Amino acid sequence: MKSTLPILGRRARRLALEITALAAQLALLAGCGDRRHPPGGPHSDGGATVASASASAAPSDPAPPAAPSATASSFAAASAHPAVPTADPGAPSDVVAGASPRYEAGPSVITSDSIDGAVLRKRHVERIKADSSPVTVLRGEGPLDLGRRLCEVVVPRRPAATPVLLKPNLCGFDSVKDPAKSGGDDGVTGRITQPEFVRGVVQCLKARGHTKITIAEGCGHSHKFWKDLVQRTGYEAMAAEEGAALVAMDDDGVYDVEGDRPGKPLAIRGIEATNVPTLLLPKVLAEHLDRGLFLSLPRMKMHRYSVISAGIKGMQGTVMLSDRAPAYKQKWRMHRELKQYLDTKSGSQEDRALYLSSLRAFSERMVDVLEISTPDAVLGDGAPAMGGDGFQVLRPTAEHVAVGGTNPVRVDRVIAEFLGVWNSPALARELGGHRTSPLIEAAAKRFGLDLGATAITGDGAELLKSPRPVHYKAMAPFRLDWEPGQTPLPGGPARGLDPAPSTREKVSQGQPGFEPGGAPAKPEVHALPLPPGETITLDGKADDAAWRRAGAARWDTDYAAASTGIETRARFLWSKEGLHVLFELSSAGLNTDTSRPVDKERRSLYEEDCVELFLTPEPAAPRRYFEVEIGPFGHFFDLAIDRDVRLEDTAWSSGATIATSRDAASRKAVIEARLTAPGIVKALAPGARLPMNLYRMEGKSPRRYLAWSPPRTKKPNFHVPEAFGWLVLDP
Structure with a gap:
């Protein structure tokens, strides 16, 4: 029987594990290292210090660096x-x-x-x-x-x-x-x-x-x-x-x-x-x-x-x-x-x-x-x-x-x-x-x-x-802004003299626009309905026709919104059976203890490579959400979280069926899952907009804490529901 554990206790046990990795990243621009369970994990407020520098530049030739730095070079085979x-x-x-x-x-x-x-x-x-x-x-x-x-x-x-x-x-x-x-x-x-x-x-x-x-x-x-x-x-x-x-x-x-x-x-x-x-x-x-x-x-x-x-x-x-x-x-x-x-x-x-x-x-x-x-x-x-x-x-x-x-x-x-x-x-x-x-x-x-x-x-x-x-x-005082579907002015796309930016620019692939007042806009990804009679074969191949129709949420940003070059894609489908999830990982190091069984829930999976989905089934209660962790070899851990009472219910089960595949030579991995927990299935309705965030932990040194909708915290912290993006269920 699983126990119910306070969040703060879990943080403390994770604190020591991340300090070394984070210290190695203090010099990086946006803390491109630890992300989720920081000096305590992304479930706490640990993180990397951001260094800053500036340089002036000629008006049309931006202003960066100068002399060279040679790197060691012995070619890989x-x-x-x-x-x-x-x-x-x-x-x-x-x-x-x-x-x-x-x-x-x-x-x-x-x-x-x-x-x-x-x-x-x-x-x-x-x-x-x-x-x-x-x-x-x-x-x-x-x-x-x-x-x-x-x-x-x-x-x-x-x-x-x-x-x-x-x-x-x-x-x-x-x-x-x-x-x-x-x-x-x-x-x-x-x-x-x-x-x-x-x-x-x-x-x-x-x-x-x-x-x-x-x-x-x-x-x-x-x-x-x-x-x-x-x-x-x-x-x-x-x-x-x-x-x-x-x-x-x-x-x-x-x-x-x-x-x-x-x-x-x-x-x-x-x-x-x-x-x-x-x-x-x-x-x-x-x-x-x-x-x-x-x-x-x-x-x-x-x-x-x-x-x-x-x-x-x-x-x-x-x-x-x-x-x-x-x-x-x-x-x-x-x-x-x-x-x-x-x-x-x-x-x-x-x-x-x-x-x-x-x-x-x-x-x-x-x-x-x-x-x-x-x-x-x-x-x-x-x-x-x-x-x-x-x-x-x-x-x-x-x-x-x-x-x-x-x-x-x-x-x-x-x-x-x-x-x-x-x-x-x-x-x-x-x-x-x-x-x-x-x-x-x-x-x-x-x-x-x-x-x-x-x-x-x-x-x-x-x-x-x-x-x-x-x-x-x-640079001259004019601006061109036009999207297909807008009515163009005579002679071409609409234009004006430095008009105010759109109050909410379209967001896709994890690249944020900005809300009124300058706050980053929240990304969204759409889940297509799985047509009656069409099924998804959970085999880790991701070659079903339905996946090809589904749009992807893409990101390579870490918890502080700094680009890492490590890209992740996630796609979603939904049906009366549950929520279907596909993760496609690039630059995958596959840092996993494969001696551990995949048919039993894996505590501390966050200490190795894995992806995570945080989903809020009731938008009116944003501080109550589910967390599902899945590794590239099929290991898993899931729990329900209620931040208002500061509890983690590790007895909760997502009802996940999981299939994975890996290509070590090209550093790629595929994770397919179907989540059938009653709390998730109940939330799946046409047109629903569910708060959600997607995360990934990758590598040993440096340790990367990647986020689709970055919480932008000083230290890696995934438990920031205010920063969640949106899962939109198409009818």
Whole structure:
């Protein structure tokens, strides 16, 4: 017979278990470690201290880090990752999608400490002009899977000995923030390429046999800031785990004077007639352009100045200018005319012509940079993509996608369409006739490309067959906000001059909007009714047709709302038999004591990897709810909680039938369950909105406490019913 135990007693027993793990996480930006049973567990008020830092930035080039930090690198065996389809060595194409011709290295463009810019430009311009390969749009559930799949399709194949340079968007934000003081926003999440997306690309390359993989970005801040940034964002840990080098493409006087000096600026000969005559290239980039494979991995997002930030804009991270020393701090000179506009702007008064003039000058310079720093492929992280302004206003897309190809201009054109700003009359009204990002238009003109004829392929291509929503807040005083179904104004989507944001923005996939007053909006997920006669086979395979129809709640946030890159998906169905639940886990370490039986209730399951569902059957009594814990091998524990009387009823049973499956090689797990407790079945009614939260505990060190609707507590604490989201039962 189970006993009824006070909550406080349970906390005390768990306190010692979490202190060590939490201490290791104190330096992370949002306490990305322990989550549920903190220094006592998420059932108490333990947690990690949030560190904060800030940095100023040029108006259109957000303001983060600087010098590099190399990580240890011994490559994991390629066999540890799923096999990647390989092209026939004798086939005429070196890309799975047949996107580019066979690779043949040309003569070296590097001599001594300089680069032959004329030869490099000629090589790149000819390739871009000739490349009419399709742009691939993939739909998926998370950044890791999308990064790996997109790489398999669009990245050109090279001999395994070819060194590869990955350039993510790691510096695209204004400043690091303290989430406790900014409504849960750490200032970074949503702005940068997610480390798990990069991990997916790295794993794809390793499966092809590549052993020399470098992740590099150029920011323009101190060496200390760079090291802090890569730790906070998880890049340092990810690179070390995958055996990739991590460096900054900056001549900061610290990292660039040691070893092979990856940040050393090299002069470029033969570009005197361009708009960037003082441009320099970091040594590590020049070497990969000369004899390696260079891949751009931008975060797909709107940008307050350049309209979108993707492949072309992302090349600003490769820029160094010799106007003054140190060269890497001269990035702002790429858009120096913008300062004139900002100096004359006062309140709602502005010189729009000056704004447009600065934007066009910046566009031409960025196309010059693209001619020199042309990536072999662009792989855009849109899991999710971000509307807004790219810095302070973030509007995540409902769909998770990845967009990529070998022609960076065509890739940007498709990303612009996905974000709702391709061939846009509404945008043209504000930007002097520019119907998309001026960077894209300038590049198309320079290379003579008919972007309207761009072929689009992949399982996400259908998303572009109907009008896309647009949410854009520009640096100039205008804003575009339109969703399909709204009545557009003549000439395009509705627009206005900085209208107030929606009082409740749509929330999906665990990416919160904001309620009136700035509080984070609560996410919701819908449970579809299971049609009469249709059944779910509980086998851990999740291949029933009904699951494919059900929408997913997705999240990678921890209890403090910090992104971890560890994604979880949950789907729901309901019937008169009970509530059907499906959890799909990525980055699963499967930290479970498998010697314990699965047919008996497992106390202290929270100490190992598991998922948890907190469900309130009576919305009028939000402090009384059920808790169900399930591990990836089928272990379980359930209880009923009444916080008003501070009791946990461990005798309560959820009536769960459970089936699980695991793929250790790809670090995935599936948990299926049917909950048939009378208290749950009674609450299942068409149209019901039941308070609910979803959690997951993952890993040993660091220990992750993940939350679908983050309670945003100082310490991991799951028992915050005020933070629960909603389970909506569709009729």
